[in-house]
Amino acid sequence: MTSSLPAGLRERKKAKTRAAIRDHALRLFEEQGYAATTVDQIAEAAEVSQSTFFRYFPTKEDVILTDDYDPLIVEAIKAQPPGISPVRALVNGMRTVFYNLSPEEWESERRRQAIYQLVPELRARVMNQTVSAIDMLAAALADHDGKPHDDVTYRVIAGAIVGVILAVAPLGGRDGEGFQPSDFAEVEEALEILEQQFRRG
Amino acid sequence: MTSSLPAGLRERKKAKTRAAIRDHALRLFEEQGYAATTVDQIAEAAEVSQSTFFRYFPTKEDVILTDDYDPLIVEAIKAQPPGISPVRALVNGMRTVFYNLSPEEWESERRRQAIYQLVPELRARVMNQTVSAIDMLAAALADHDGKPHDDVTYRVIAGAIVGVILAVAPLGGRDGEGFQPSDFAEVEEALEILEQQFRRG
DNA sequence: CCATGTTTTGACAGTAGCTCTCACTTCATA
DNA sequence: TATGAAGTGAGAGCTACTGTCAAAACATGG
Numbered sequence: 001m002t003s004s005l006p007a008g009l010r011e012r013k014k015a016k017t018r019a020a021i022r023d024h025a026l027r028l029f030e031e032q033g034y035a036a037t038t039v040d041q042i043a044e045a046a047e048v049s050q051s052t053f054f055r056y057f058p059t060k061e062d063v064i065l066t067d068d069y070d071p072l073i074v075e076a077i078k079a080q081p082p083g084i085s086p087v088r089a090l091v092n093g094m095r096t097v098f099y100n101l102s103p104e105e106w107e108s109e110r111r112r113q114a115i116y117q118l119v120p121e122l123r124a125r126v127m128n129q130t131v132s133a134i135d136m137l138a139a140a141l142a143d144h145d146g147k148p149h150d151d152v153t154y155r156v157i158a159g160a161i162v163g164v165i166l167a168v169a170p171l172g173g174r175d176g177e178g179f180q181p182s183d184f185a186e187v188e189e190a191l192e193i194l195e196q197q198f199r200r201g
Numbered sequence: 202m203t204s205s206l207p208a209g210l211r212e213r214k215k216a217k218t219r220a221a222i223r224d225h226a227l228r229l230f231e232e233q234g235y236a237a238t239t240v241d242q243i244a245e246a247a248e249v250s251q252s253t254f255f256r257y258f259p260t261k262e263d264v265i266l267t268d269d270y271d272p273l274i275v276e277a278i279k280a281q282p283p284g285i286s287p288v289r290a291l292v293n294g295m296r297t298v299f300y301n302l303s304p305e306e307w308e309s310e311r312r313r314q315a316i317y318q319l320v321p322e323l324r325a326r327v328m329n330q331t332v333s334a335i336d337m338l339a340a341a342l343a344d345h346d347g348k349p350h351d352d353v354t355y356r357v358i359a360g361a362i363v364g365v366i367l368a369v370a371p372l373g374g375r376d377g378e379g380f381q382p383s384d385f386a387e388v389e390e391a392l393e394i395l396e397q398q399f400r401r402g
Numbered sequence: 403c404c405a406t407g408t409t410t411t412g413a414c415a416g417t418a419g420c421t422c423t424c425a426c427t428t429c430a431t432a
Numbered sequence: 433t434a435t436g437a438a439g440t441g442a443g444a445g446c447t448a449c450t451g452t453c454a455a456a457a458c459a460t461g462g
Contacts (some may be wrong), residue, residue, distance in 0.1 A: 010409070010458060015412095038447065049412045053448065124329035128321065131328055136370045156365050156394045163364015164357050167335045193357045198398050209439070218439090239418065250441045255420065328431060 018056050021046045024110050025063045034119045064112050065125055072097045074140040076128050086141040086157050087195040091188055098184060130166065134158045164194050219257050225314050226264045233318045265313050266326055271334050273298045275341040287342040287358050288396040292389055299385060331367065335359045365395050370401045 002192040023125050024045035039060055043053045053132060076093035083093070101109070116122035136156035139149045167191040169183070225246035229238040240261055245252045258264050277294035285293070302310070306347070317323035338360035340350045348355060369391040 009457080013457090014410085028242075040447085044235040044436090050449090051413080051451095052411060055410080060448070069284075085448085087292040120329065121326075127323075127332055128325035129330045130369050134364075138368075152391070153394055155368050156391050157398065158393070159364040159366075159368025160361035160395060160398075161364065162368065163335075163362065166332050166364065167339075167356055167360025190353070190357050190360070192363060193354055197354075197358065203407095210427075214429090215439085240420085241418085251420090252442080255439060256439080259420090261419065 011072065012150065015050060017046070017052070019092050021053060021056055022063055026108075026115070029064070029115050030111070034122070040151045061122060061125060064115055064122065065129070067126075067129060069097055070136060077137075077144055080144060082144070082146075085195060085198070086145070086154070086190050087161060088200065089141065089144050090137070090161055091191055093185075094187075098200060126168065130162060134162050136163065163192065164190050205352050218247070218249060218253070222249065222254060222257055223264055225308075231312070235316060235323070242333070257336060262323060262326060265316055265323065268327075268330060268332070270298055271337060275337050278341045278345055280340075281345060283347075286396060286399070287346070287355070288392050288399065290342065290345050291362055292392055295388075306365070311363070326366065330371075331363060335363050338363065340342070361395065362392065365391050 018124055021042060025042045030161060039050055040075075041055055042063075043050045046053070073090075073093045073152050077089050078098040079096075080089045080092050086175070098106075116126050130144040134155070135158075140159055142149050143152040143156070165187055168186050215246055222243060224239070226243045229242055230245060232321050243264075247254075259270050261362055274291075274294045274297075277297040280297075281290045282291050299307075335356070336359075339356040341388045343350050343352050343355040343357055346355070366388055369387050
């Protein structure tokens, strides 16, 4: 999704400006911290005016709040072979998406997460997004099992899955390392435990 | 918890000021909306200065972000008879706490929730709190089953439970009614479904 | 190539949340 | 009642964010 067709000059410049703002913002956040970095500094580094900054990102927070992967995961779930459990369908879907990221996308994602893990207000908004994704996930899982979208059971399962992911994600400053590749394995392990809970009596 | 012993005059005045600020803030939020209400207005209505407002509440958000019930629920869980499942232990604990609230506390809680359900930034911070409570819940559940606090299984179960609660809570503006007594029944039903998922094969 | 209209941008002013300082008042206590 | 601590108010200052308006960059038809 990062690279659409070149299209007109206007579009290209826009994409360039947007990328410049985000890159400089990420760099400044890493160097000075999130709170200590002002929008003016970012704008100056990216060589645009403050107005332009807010035209591209409604708030300072939005610079690192963009998450483009959820829809991809939903599609990957639907593409899973029938008959496997909701949890496995999700895990496979996540694998499909994350293991196909380019090194640049992976690195950018890592930097993003490293920052918002450290800033409570950002974490809060990411969680808000994540929880809002329960709807999408519930629909996708129900779809995969050929059940109606509003089946409460799938809403519960989706909620449980998201809850487990939140539970094992490095929140609350447990270790200040941010999101490493190994953490994805942690998420998989936790979901495996959930799957076992769903299986036994 | 609202009414401690009277203690000294200073303590009483402090509690009174705090209550005044919060009450006027709630009223103004209900009348004009959260964003449209300025801290100055709240301060004026409560007859204190802006400085004093921020001395009692670090941010405007904090006025409606106080949640005193989680620790009570944790205690109620520990007091449950042994042998029942984690989910049931939690549901019983929640019942114990909520059904013992005074009408004033219940009403105040209802107003609080009605407001933050409508304001995304507030919802985000409430979720942050809620997710942070996974730690406490996991420890309480493990404790109840006589297992060590860092048992990953209980972390997963706690995460699943909290996820389910978030999933059925009226987020994302599904119906603008706020949190009604009936919604607690919804939460119980959803957790019942989770319990069933945990039970079958 | 040029004139036209649209989009993007920058400068500027203004609002409000939040912090900090400092002097003044109110309360506790010895 | 004297002394110190805690609570308060006034005001200045920083920054995120919004809105307006005119200039510049770009697209398009002739």
